[in-house]
Amino acid sequence: METVRVQLTERSYDIVIQKGLMDQMAKDLSSIQEGRQLVLISNDVVYGIYGEKVKDQLEAEGFDVYEYIIPDGERYKSWEMASQILTKMLEHQIGRDGAVLALGGGVIGDLAGFVASIYQRGIAFYQVPTTLLAQVDSSVGGKVAVNHALGKNMIGSFYQPKKVYIDTETLQTMPDRDWKSGLAEIIKYGIIQDEALFRYIQENIEPINNREESTFAWLIKRSCEIKAQIVAADERESGIRAILNLGHTLAHGIEAITEYEYFRHGEAVAAGIQVIAEFAAEQGLLAQKDKEEIQRLFNELNMQYRLPKMPAAMFMEMLALDKKNQLGQMVLILPEAIGCVQKTTTYNEEHMRTFLMEKGYLIDVKGDN
Ligand SMILES: NC(=O)c1ccc[n+]([C@@H]2O[C@H](COP(=O)([O-])OP(=O)(O)OC[C@H]3O[C@@H](n4cnc5c(N)ncnc54)[C@H](O)[C@@H]3O)[C@@H](O)[C@H]2O)c1
Ligand SMILES: [Zn+2]
Incomplete structure (x- = not known):
């Protein structure tokens, strides 16, 4: 026990x-x-x-x-x-x-x-x-x-x-999709705070895919420890707890646009983490090699979710709502390395829009403004 x-x-x-x-x-x-x-x-x-x-x-x-x-x-x-x-x-x-x-x-x-x-x-x-x-x-x-x-x-x-x-x-x-959905949050803990956890997942793809008990008992314990420690430091999310939101700004947008019907929460988070890692790499914050490792891990676990093309105006509305919830600032959690993230307010919605448009995730729909 x-x-x-x-x-x-x-x-x-x-x-x-x-x-x-x-x-x-x-x-x-x-x-x-x-x-x-x-x-x-x-x-x-x-x-x-x-x-x-x-x-x-x-x-x-x-x-x-x-x-x-x-x-x-x-x-x-x-x-x-x-x-x-x-x-x-x-x-x-x-x-x-x-x-x-x-x-x-x-x-x-x-x-x-x-x-x-x-x-x-x-x-x-x-x-x-x-x-x-x-x-x-x-x-x-x-x-x-x-x-x-x-x-x-x-x-x-x-x-x-x-x-x-x-x-x-x-x-x-548990159904397979929900299983993977939980896995996304575990991978998130590895990226934000614990390189050893990330490596453990990399080295245990097969036992994870087979839902082996001993592998999971450890993964669950480690994940609870990481979240418990972050929550203990900041119960009401006025500071460090925000790092738990890695990939979540995008995930919330994706979930809302698809009306919570198309993706499980963790699927949207998996997609959100991959996109934000791409963004961080483009900004020169995350090494190309780390970005590729993150993508490879999701790949090996069959967690490459294809994002639907999202109407730009709708997505921007979602970002604006998210910003309002963050007291008027767009707070982004960006990976700097595996096991390390930064919380930044340097970027704004326009940066994000330009990036997502260039990557083809957002499209201008006729009549959009
Ligand atoms: N409070 C928080 O900090 C926090 C954090 C993340 C997510 N959430 C919330 O959690 C919810 C998503 O949770 P979830 O992913 O567990 O979804 P869920 O509760 O809908 O469960 C997913 C599916 O699995 C079924 N299920 C549950 N346990 C099962 C089992 N042992 N065997 C077979 N089927 C089982 C459920 O009936 C459901 O169909 C969202 O509402 C999200 O907002 C809250
Ligand atoms: Zn989440």
């Missing part, structure tokens, strides 16, 4: 990683959670595979389990769904000593965490992330949110779980 501690003073918590952890989790939870009411939030796909088992074990430990199973999909990470769950929690008279347990990927974790953060001003929250992306990224750091018609993750809060239980066995049932 591996444990990663997320150090956030009185909000510190442990992430426990182990194969088969789901079978022991209820006992551990029972030893730290006093209240007996447990709100289990999941979706129909994940609950269909793991739900009964988890519920039975929780009940065997004496918990009263209230399960709220929602349909699968990003569109259900919504205010309406949060509101429905909150209503049911009130109807069931969940008390302030109750807790929310998220069983699922990032969609469930973000939604359940948001619900836990506002129900009676906040009740205990636990996570059982079941996708690679949720295990290495969304369950670490306390960002919880729902989407709004006017923007993704626009309604949310910072709310840390009490504990995160990662059962690496759940990865075996």
